[in-house]
Amino acid sequence: MLNALAYLFGLVSLVIVIPAQLPLLGAANWIALPVIVIGVILGALSSKDGGRNFCLIVLLIAAVRLTLGGGIL
Numbered sequence: 001m002l003n004a005l006a007y008l009f010g011l012v013s014l015v016i017v018i019p020a021q022l023p024l025l026g027a028a029n030w031i032a033l034p035v036i037v038i039g040v041i042l043g044a045l046s047s048k049d050g051g052r053n054f055c056l057i058v059l060l061i062a063a064v065r066l067t068l069g070g071g072i073l
Helices: 002-017 028-045 050-068
Strands: none
Touching (some): 002 028, 002 050, 028 050
């Protein structure tokens, strides 16, 4: 059950992160980060690793975009 919730949080954050890849929308990644962290925590509490790994991949995408944009853009 927790793994499914981790996937759900990962999908919600992915919906936020994908448009945030466009110029001047990068600040939306800051909105997605708490959702991703909740997904990672739920995935870590689960007996399976799929949801956690999915959230970590989304976290990596958001972190790289924030790094390239200087943390704001």
